[in-house]
Amino acid sequence: MRASAGSAPQPHIPVLLDEVIESLALPETGLAVDGTFGAGGYTRALLAAQPDIQVVAIDRDPTAIAAGAALVAESAGRLRIIEGCFGSLDVLLAAIGEAGADRIVLDIGVSSMQLDRPERGFSFRNDGPLDMRMAATGPSAADLVNEAEESHLADIVYHYGEERRSRAVARTIIEARRRGRIETTAQLADLVAGVVRSEPGIHPATRTFQALRIAVNDELGELVRALHAAERILRPGGRLAVVTFHSLEDRIVKQFFAGRSGRSAQGSRHLPGGLPGAAPARSFAPVTKGPVLPGEDEQRRNPRARSAKLRVAERTEAPAPAPLAAVEALASLPDARGGGRR
Structure with missing residues (x-):
């Protein structure tokens, strides 16, 4: 879930x-x-919905x-709760003796608890160490900011943040780290705010x-692996529900379900021509027609729901084909595909 700048912890x-x-x-x-x-x-809701259903929950955060x-x-x-990455959910389930699953739900992105704890370094709302793990x-955000090459930083900010001023942000970071390491969220947020124009309701550092x-x-990458892992572990008739919070995540889920259900998907600026080489096997059938969006009441109760989209599909009897390249x-x-922003 996403938090807006300046909002109180929720x-x-x-x-x-x-x-x-x-x-x-x-x-x-x-x-x-x-x-x-x-x-x-979601785990509580699953347990409450059916008194005899078994639930396995996965999280990488100890x-x-x-x-x-x-x-x-x-x-x-x-x-049962398992520590691990949900991109390996089929392997994690096999390790506890489960050969298949009937339902899977994925809520993509950072949680409110992570955003609202300054020591985790996810948010610029309160100053804290630049961590984000x-x-x-593994390497932290501080490691990335202080060690990556300028071009790599710019590509990250442009592609994953869709920040038009990515080159200026990267150049500013490089100049600042020559004077000393960038170690806190406030340091980074101030640097970005110096080169990115403010927009109503959006902090200049949000996208970075x-x-x-x-x-x-x-x-x-974890989302892509999770979709393919769910495909491998779901039994025929099993359902996969995915909640996303920004366009990059939703684009992946949309293209995956489209490719696996035999429907054509619209192209994007990242992949002209849609899904070249998509496998023809129809391993999923759509349950929802397009994304399900939160209603006005939910958006009023929970502002973090405003950008959420839900897509659901049902597993067919077709064997899981090779991953969709x-x-x-x-x-x-x-730039890893030969066409980064320059």
């Missing part, structure tokens, strides 16, 4: 919750997977895993912070 509220549960059409028994556990909102211990205790053996390992967070956590390409930087 509790984590699952977006499109009723629509997700309704579209999943949960069976009375079976296995449901919450691939992005977070604060457990803080979320620890916070979910109470819910595990309350579930009377119906809930969802897990506790989004871009760095996506790059640090390989969020788009065109969808995988959507998670890559443009």
